[in-house]
Amino acid sequence: MSTTAERFFRNKTAAAATLVIGLIAVVAVAGPFLYPHDPFAVLAKPFEPPFGTYPLGTDVLGRDVAAGLIYGARTSLTIALVASLAALLAGTLVGAVSGYYGGIVDDVLMRCTEFFQTIPTFLFAVVIVAVLTPSITSIAIGVAFVSWPPVARLVRAEFMSMREREFVRAAECLGAPDRQILFQHILPNCLAPIIVMGSLMVAQAILLESALSFLGLSDGSTFSWGYMIGAGRTFLRSAWWLCTIPGLAILITVLCINIIGEALNDALNPLLKD
């Protein structure tokens, strides 16, 4: 029997996607130290086309698009990771408690979850960010706030089926406290679907962040991909690269993360183990 990692990397597409995401992450972390220009600095005349003095051209104010892309990667990925992690933690906690205890606890928690689910995700995020005034923190909070309910439902279903398993009963008979049963016994056994969902959530969060920035709900002091598209959209016909380049960056990142999520799902699925 092969290990999960072996099965994952046997999928060539997934291996390639991991490589690309790795490169993007390196750029996001190290890029600002290596790349000479500041994204806010006005360097040249506006609308310089790509592949000239500046590799990806300049925007309406004559700022370097490549620098924007590199600094933007940092913002977009940070918000996506932090928001997904927060949503994952909150969703897991709510789902675990709800699924394990059942009864009235479950009823109350699930009604709350449904309350969040009935509000259209994007509108809700817009409202939260607008009320909190746009900043990196408030965007992360907004994205996390609208992303946790599906996690809670998934984790709840997993815990409900797990709590009847004999090894869980056996732990209860040993006198294990609930904390131990929930997080040492049950949780490790439902990590696979949670990890998969988490990876797909990161992709979702990047899109949400971009959409918010596009509408102008972004932190004014930092560059992000969505902000670049939003600022460039009026020049779509005269300077195509202003929207196309950050758009491609979003497309590639989200696509790769989705591929990785799907491949993780296959690799972690015990039924597909050979």
Place this chain on the structure above:
Amino acid sequence: MTPVLEVTDLDIALPGGADRQYAVSGLNFDVHKGETLCVIGESGSGKSLTGKAILRLLPKPHVRVAQGRILFEGTDLVQIGDESIRKIRGNAISMIFQEPMTALNPVLTIGRQIEEVLIEHTRMSRPERWKRMREILTETNLPDPERILNSYPHQLSGGQRQRAMIAMALILEPKLIIADEPTTALDVTTQAQILRLMKQIQERHGTGLLFITHDFGVVSEIADRVIVMERGRAVESGPVGDVLHAPKHPYTQSLMAAVPSLSPKPRNRTSGQGAPNAPTLVAVENVSKTYPLMGGGSMKAVDNVSLRLGVGETLGIVGESGSGKSSLARLLLRLSEPDEGTIRLDGTDLLALNRSQLRSKRHLFQVVFQDPYGSLNPRWTVGRIIGEGLRLRNEPQRKVLEKSEAMIDLVGLDRKALSRFPHEFSGGQRQRIAIARALIMDPKLLIADEAVSALDVSVQAQILELLDEIKKRLNLSMIFITHDLRVAANICDTIMVMQSGRVVESGPVETIFKAPQQEYTQRLFAAVPGRLTTD
């Protein structure tokens, strides 16, 4: 006379990396018209794959017939095309599976599912089809065929579902029926009825029957001839009388010896252990538990049950599925709360304790569950599993390790097992691990809930022996819950028979087994398969 089915030199190949190259190798047998051939073997012997290979139902593409011929009325089923085999399936050869609940489609009525067979293979009109279906259901002794045809699988009992499966298998008058453990999931009394039914129908229609089972009792009830399989090879075959009464091969002999006898072991009840006047350890009085049913109403799972267990005694709770024996176990383990009654363990009223008090008493009563695959956390090492109870009591790491090693020795496993994971062990070994996890807590009471039901007979015998030995050495009291009267006879001092939540009869094992007083108990005993031939 030419046989209906003739299998010669059959090899079934397993994928690379399996524990052996061939699941079945060099297998030869034939089935004649109106004859029952039983294939018996333990898990992993290749008996089920043999049945599947005939109808080409092997899990593709990893498992395949590597060599050999399967002649059915002169046609080699290995060679013919997919279209031809589809015409034979359900028509000339039909199959009955172990678990009718999973073999039937849950969203279609029984009638629709049987009708599908007729639509596929015949040109009957709709009224003709329904007439034929009513006839065949009447023949399988199902009451009110009209209602059954319009029912969904979950609305029927296990026995009714298996009768419906038999009806479906029989409706086209096949030449051969392959039955893969068709009674294993049923209660003994239902099993006895189904076996009788299959025998009758087979004699009436002159069908050949290939019956796959692990149970010698069932073999003695139904077989004409027997093949004993061990690791893919037929080690012995012959008429049922010869094989059961004078087995020649040592493997057959060891299997037969492992089947527990239905007469209780002689016990030395005057010595300290299990003596009738032993001090009371567990006293349960008038315990009841009612569960609400889905869609209104309620079910009394445990109805006014009282019991007493002395120190060093073993009490067997026997009954069929739905008798409330497992619900009672859950109450005793305090995994659910009784509606009324008292449970006292060693003088402490368990029901009066709050959550943390109860947690500190839990080590006194430990449990071994049925499913050796589900009762160990698959992500933990064996060492962590066994040591969990002690670690919860904040024992120092050195002591936990010492005691874990002592327990692993006690249950007869290698100490290296501690650093390995549950999936690396066989069912019997896992059950040993579960026993070690329970015993490390120094319990006074061990509750075994169908602890040997999922094991092969030879492994079952070893685990029973282990439990018996441990019980004597540690002067442990045990409550042994089982549906298998043979197992109960083997290990218990006293027996309690349950039916729909109530205690029907209880007393010392010798008394109950020799002269059961209640009609229900008598019926249970009469239904145990193979009781005349093996005892």
